[in-house]
Amino acid sequence: MALGSADGKSIITREELELKTAQWLLKEDAASDQAFNKAAHAYLGKLHYKLYKYQQVLSSEAEKEKYLRLKRHLQKHEMSLSCPSRFNDPFDCQFAFPDDLDGELFMRCKNSLDAVWRVGCLTEHFDNRLMWSHYADSHRGICIEYDFSSFSPSLDRVVFAPVVYSSKRPEFTRELQDHLSHNQLNLQDRQYLTSALFTKDTIWKYESEWRILKGVHICKKYGAYLRCFMCHHLTQMPGCYQESDPYFEFTMPPISAVYFGAAINDSCKGQVAKKELQELCSRAGIPTFSMRLDKAGYAVRPIPE
Template identity: 25%
Template sequence: MERKLYRYRSFKDDWKEEAFDGIVEPSSPLYFNDPYDCGFCFQEDILSELLGKEDYIKALEKYIPLKREDYDLILSSTDIESAVQIVFQNHGKKFPDSFFKSLRNDASECMDELKDAVRVVCLSETYDSMLMWSHYARNHTGYCIEYEFNKDDMYYSSLHQVRYTKDRFNISKKDILEGRKDIIDKTVCSKADVWSYEKEWRIVTENYIKTRPSKVDPKTRCVLYLKDNIKAFYLGAKINEKEKSEIIEFAKKNNRIVYQMILSANTYELRAERIDNV
């Protein structure tokens, strides 16, 4: 079984590295244009599972000058929330309603850490989306790469279809305790339904520098090599003649197909017209 997917691109300084050499650098979700994208959403009952005792101590220190016995109580406790309340009582202070809000803020910082442990290559099922050409190919002046993946391809198992929903996937304490294996997939590959026009698929990988720091040189670029997967190019309706000629010349030498995107005279649609002499 094969799957054809597309990637809209603009002509940045290093564009030939991706278009001609097939070198693709996965992106960090921290810099995606959707602030919810790849964001881990946890139910309230998971707070104690998500945060360590050191996090509770850090939050306590904002309210109370802790003593040695306070640290010992927290670090040895099997019921962390009860231990926190005892510490407040021992200091003659009322347990503040803002305490868990402070912890949730700390947990939010952890969310960025989790996001940055993932790297993503964004692809689409379609090459003729007016909005995608406008948003990701610099107002139709860029190009689109067609990739073909089959079941024997090394990246095939890393391909995931994005699900579009109204509600976020909330991870519960039960999900963690039962070791649900689809948590990452449901988080990294779920988006708000307003993005459904993108018809997105993703290659999901690790941020190797972060998840395997002892095995990876920090200066190393973690890239995918997709040259053999490239089958065709689609040229934007407003592409510059210089870049158009370069892609056509490369395609002739490397047995690739080239299509020119054409604006319809009667509708708001795009159509792809094959360039015959390639």
């Protein structure tokens, strides 16, 4: 079902949505799928089904590939999904492990997420000043707007949900240790392992993050469908294919706008990059806006090009 097909008039808070997300990820009740889908549709409806990705534009000569990748993403409506280990928060996607956990088992669990998943991160707001500073090169980058109204996670074979912010990391239980050490993970175990990918420290709450998870551990027996829920082992097996590239280029929903940071014109290099990207967006029919600092308050405002 496309996200935009549900009634978005219901009122739901981010906190309520996170609670339903946590229940859905762990399948705590039989109606969790229906409850999560209804809540996600209603909440995204309030956002007009728009989510955003902040990106750096200016890069060194050694990082030129990043800029070329950004151009490809704008042309093809793509986004790079990356290994969880490449995130900027070392606690991200990590369980609370007991002190006496076997070292080999610890590394196996820690590395298994990279072996199975590629993850893309989005946010709910294009005018978040901290996000512009932290993820868009101190307002010298861009913010890409995606229209999720026709997005179908099931058709794209991805998991799509908001991040759950918590003061506690998911616990790596004794039962899970025993199952993992004996290669006897059941469906509930695999769902619990995946839930760590949607749990973050409350200090990151300002990001209002959503994530797209794509399985890259492909089994010849079952195909490419969400391998961590299907495969009995989290490591590579005979007859299975393991993706080694840390990135997966995922075709996103349509890009509906691009916002240029308020400081992108502060350098000649930024001016050249902005002009080039504006022309690229114009050819693709993507509206562009320039962010401007509010003259009186702490805010940034979009100005149509």
